[in-house]
Amino acid sequence: MKREIYLDNSATTRIDSRVLEEMARVAGQSFGNPSSLHRKGREGERILNASRKELADLLGIREREIIFTSGGTESNNLAVLGIARRYRRRGTHLITTAIEHSSILQPFQLLEKEGFEVTYLLPDSKGLLDPQAVLQALRPETTLVSIMHVNNEVGSLQPINGISALLKRKKADLIFHVDAVQSFGKIPLPPGLQGIDALSISAHKFHGPKGVGALYLKEGVLIEPLFLGGGHEKGLRPGTENTPGVAGMALAARQSFEKMKGKTAQLREMKRLLTSSLETRYPWIKINGPRYDEKESAPHITNISFPGLKGEIIVHALEEEGIYVSTGSACHSNAKGESHVLQAMGLDKPEMEGAIRFSFSGETQMEEIDTAAKKINEVISRLKQLHEKMARV
Numbered sequence: 262m263k264r265e266i267y268l269d270n271s272a273t274t275r276i277d278s279r280v281l282e283e284m285a286r287v288a289g290q291s292f293g294n295p296s297s298l299h300r301k302g303r304e305g306e307r308i309l310n311a312s313r314k315e316l317a318d319l320l321g322i323r324e325r326e327i328i329f330t331s332g333g334t335e336s337n338n339l340a341v342l343g344i345a346r347r348y349r350r351r352g353t354h355l356i357t358t359a360i361e362h363s364s365i366l367q368p369f370q371l372l373e374k375e376g377f378e379v380t381y382l383l384p385d386s387k388g389l390l391d392p393q394a395v396l397q398a399l400r401p402e403t404t405l406v407s408i409m410h411v412n413n414e415v416g417s418l419q420p421i422n423g424i425s426a427l428l429k430r431k432k433a434d435l436i437f438h439v440d441a442v443q444s445f446g447k448i449p450l451p452p453g454l455q456g457i458d459a460l461s462i463s464a465h466k467f468h469g470p471k472g473v474g475a476l477y478l479k480e481g482v483l484i485e486p487l488f489l490g491g492g493h494e495k496g497l498r499p500g501t502e503n504t505p506g507v508a509g510m511a512l513a514a515r516q517s518f519e520k521m522k523g524k525t526a527q528l529r530e531m532k533r534l535l536t537s538s539l540e541t542r543y544p545w546i547k548i549n550g551p552r553y554d555e556k557e558s559a560p561h562i563t564n565i566s567f568p569g570l571k572g573e574i575i576v577h578a579l580e581e582e583g584i585y586v587s588t589g590s591a592c593h594s595n596a597k598g599e600s601h602v603l604q605a606m607g608l609d610k611p612e613m614e615g616a617i618r619f620s621f622s623g624e625t626q627m628e629e630i631d632t633a634a635k636k637i638n639e640v641i642s643r644l645k646q647l648h649e650k651m652a653r654v
């Protein structure tokens with residue numbers, strides 16, 4: 262069997278074996294409903310409390326500030342819809358960016374239909390926001406600003422601390438939400454989440470299980486629930502809790518925090534190795550997002566355009582070689598199949614069509630990058646020759 266090299270860790274990661282064991286243990290033994298009054302229920306409740314404490318300790322926040330959800334999409338929906346609607350009487354202007362994940366953009370579009378006004382900020386050509394532009398968009402009636410920490414397609418890293426400080430200085434009662442789905446466990450967050458009022462995470466992006474996540478909601482910030490039907494999670498997210506998932510997420514979070522320090526430099530080196538190997542051989546390619554040596558570049562994501570070639574064809578040709586990657590527009594594209602992120606960054610059509618995202622994790626090995634770089638070089642040469650041959654016919 263061909264050796265597999267998985268470079269699509271921003272789509273999802275492989276679940277860690279210890280996490281899987283812990284989930285099986287909880288599901289098999291501590292399966293009681295945390296709301297049940299008997300011993301089995303109390304056992305479930307203990308698992309929930311311990312997991313909440315683990316996450317709170319890692320983030321330097323209070324346990325009561327964590328709401329467990331079904332993942333990043335739900336955390337984002339709950340934050341955007343729940344906060345905007347709850348503070349509607351205070352103001353109906355909201356700010357976000359044009360490069361957010363669709364689980365942020367679509368709730369904002371829904372709010373527009375409900376009578377809110379939304380400012381969608383455009384990034385520069387590297388996918389970075391200008392903090393001053395965020396400040397300028399602020400109005401007396403702005404209630405919520407939502408900005409992602411790391412962009413999932415190009416790996417641009419926004420200066421969330423700086424942006425939040427600027428905004429709060431001008432408007433202290435503003436609520437600042439951060440989609441940290443792509444950064445949690447990989448890039449340090451502000452200690453105690455200072456300056457942040459709400460933050461979304463998703464377990465399957467850091468070697469935890471799929472279908473579980475959390476929303477940090479700073480004490481005192483109010484939210485309107487999206488679901489109704491029980492008092493779970495203080496009535497803000499009713500539904501019997503996913504105890505195996507939550508326990509798995511807490512363990513995966515701890516493991517990724519423990520490994521984070523040692524891995525960052527290594528991930529950045531992988532990004533450098535892959536990018537420079539391709540750039541040297543093919544000077545016509547385009548690196549999308551900040552370069553590996555810039556501080557605004559997330560170390561685990563690199564996005565490269567091969568103009569003239571089709572991203573989808575590259576993905577399948579690499580798959581034949583056992584290498585798994587994504588097109589830039591894998592899941593969040595417009596009607597024409599183009600990535601809204603690359604579009605907002607000003608890429609032209611061939612650059613958008615030929616975009617590929619490579620994403621690493623703490624599990625990725627340096628020698629895998631070496632092998633992948635060679636194979637990618639071969640595949641690109643083959644496709645380029647084919648493309649030129651077709652053009653001559």
Ligand SMILES: Cc1ncc(COP(=O)(O)O)c(C=O)c1O
Pocket residue numbers: 271272331332333334335337362364409411412413440442443463464465472474
């Ligand atoms: C930036 C970002 N936000 C939110 C999500 C949604 O998370 P989930 O897959 O847990 O619903 C993703 C998933 O790709 C993401 O990359």
